[in-house]
Amino acid sequence: MFHSIIPPYLLEQLERSVDDPNLRARFRLSLQHDAVLRSRPAAGLGRASAEGGLRREVYDAEHGTDLPGTLVRSEGEDAVQDQSANQAYDGTGATWTMYHDCFGRDSIDGAGLILTSTVHYDRGYANAFWDGAQMVFGDGDGEIFGGFTASIDVTGHELTHGVTQYTANLAYDGQSGALNESISDVFGSLAKQYALGQSAEEADWLIGAGLFMPGVQGVALRSMKAPGTAYDDPRLGKDPQPDTMAGYVETTDDNGGVHLNSGIPNRAFYLVAAALGGNAYDDAGKIWYTTLTSGTLSESADFKTFAEATQAAARDLFGADSSQVAAVTTAWQTVGVLAEEPPEPPSGGVAQESDRTELMNAAKTELRPSTPPGQAPDRDTAG
Template sequence: MKKHVGCLCQIIPPFIIDELKKAGVAIPTNTRTISREFRERRADQLALRSSQSALVTPPTKNADRFVYDSNTTQHQRLLLVRKEGGAATVDPIVNTVYENAGIIREYYKTAFNYLSVDNHGADLILNVHFGQNYANAFWDGDEMTFGDGDGEVFINLANALDVAGHELTHGVVQYTAGLTYQGQPGALNEHYADVFGSVIKQVSKKQTAATADWLIGDEIMGPSLQGQALRSMKAPGTAYDNPLMGKDPQPDHMNAIYKGTGDNGGVHINSGIPNKVFFLVATGIETDKAALLWFETLKTLKPTTNFKSFKTAILKQAKKLAVAKRVPADTETVVKESFLAVGL
């Protein structure tokens, strides 16, 4: 290994700093230091978690929130603009994403006694204003990132609780079942992200299965697309139909399952099938009970779980939870009927 000679190491590339200076954005030295220390601390955490000692005493943190401003570059952890307990900033997007991450963290803690994405209280890293007119949001294995949207199809993606819930749940899936991102296991990965994005929105709005709209991303749609959404869990395939986005391709039954290679084998397409199942089960036993059943099942899934083995796993948990009186006695029947309704 090469010896690390004395050099100016910094998180923010020098040319970005120059551009930011030109634009009048000051980058405090301590922010850069915090970012570097933060990365180092996270590396230590990961190393410890994978060590034998971690199996005996899992390290627990506080799931602190850190919000970074990418300043319309495609760089993450560029400028630390708000951290846990810090005062609100003048940027409403920063404050909204900070509050939403708090709501999601509280939901997982209260509903399942599950802390942060890894149940060890990992810090929650949120990047906003990523890229130029970037009309997307993603989870990258470590943190969440949100673009400002193009202003036409999507407005700022950091504004929506269900979108943040979707991305953070990708982290939860990563640390539990670790569902691979291809084909049916990938569609289940997307399904879980949609389920908890929707459930957390329902809890926050004090809705029930009957009063919820079951839409994902309806609050990020641009001015000309009001009333449409990214997905409908109640009626997959009907969320959008417009010249800018095309038509929602999600099937709601196995007889229309997508078999192509695009979208990693249809991870965002075929998730419509289990999404419909969740909607039907939640309608039968109420959303909070269905969420408990889905979460307990998630902890038992394998990375390669397909729709059929997912059904088996859900039914097994339904029986177990019904015996423990944590879900209604007829849950197993409701689940069976719901899977049958989509051809499973």
């Protein structure tokens, strides 16, 4: 399954809005190329390492599209002259380390899959993607987007599509597709936070910070903390992500808005991490990871199903009366996925049946018209 970090609606917006005809042509080619990749059958599974553990291979496509390309760096070898190759090597290593250290997972498949990356894919290609077997990085168009290897969270995002592929395998459409995207944002952000030693409070909660070239009015592709605020640029338009179900986007584009509506579960995770404090890859991360890998989610799980599964995971991990369960519940209520809990009854308990009957009779007496039977009541001419 083809998963790219730049959604098609953003490339379409750029193709319409940029003035330079050469740049418009680049975005058009990127769109056409991505459409072809989406229509292809999923790539074959990657190669597993017999001994397990961290194993990386970085290839150079040399601005072509044949994969994987020429091998330029393998696990344990010194850095090379190519900065993109070194960044791909470091980013895949940071993602593997986060999954291993925080959740005890050995690579994407949990069984030592070799992390394969290809850099310098095509010419002016403004995207990065997971094709079901490996990571692929473009160099960007040089005007809006720079190289895609520089952001650990982008690498972590794309590799997490692989983790989802090997676990819950959430269908890439509608709410299950938005969850697929959100889970990649969650663990992409956690990979960056773990690599930088950041707490939930210190983290920027941005996906793709550093991708934009100077002059672009924006800080990243998405903000998990404040969906809808990542960019506002004449060429890019305004970040369209909603942050609650009140803004949920009904659309047939982008596989049912998977890159749009992912802002809602993204914010829910941020709210849980912020409420619990400390490191987001500890309690909050464990809840989301357990939910993803528990085997209880169907491929078509919607937001409510996933929210309830995170509640169940929090109860199993920390206890029914824990602050973790409370934080998860409040977060999903805040974004409008779960309904607010009804208020507790007064200390006197539930009213007895006789009390209720008395109250109802009193109410009927108050509402009963005072006009004598058979006589029409006076009516206000105002209606």
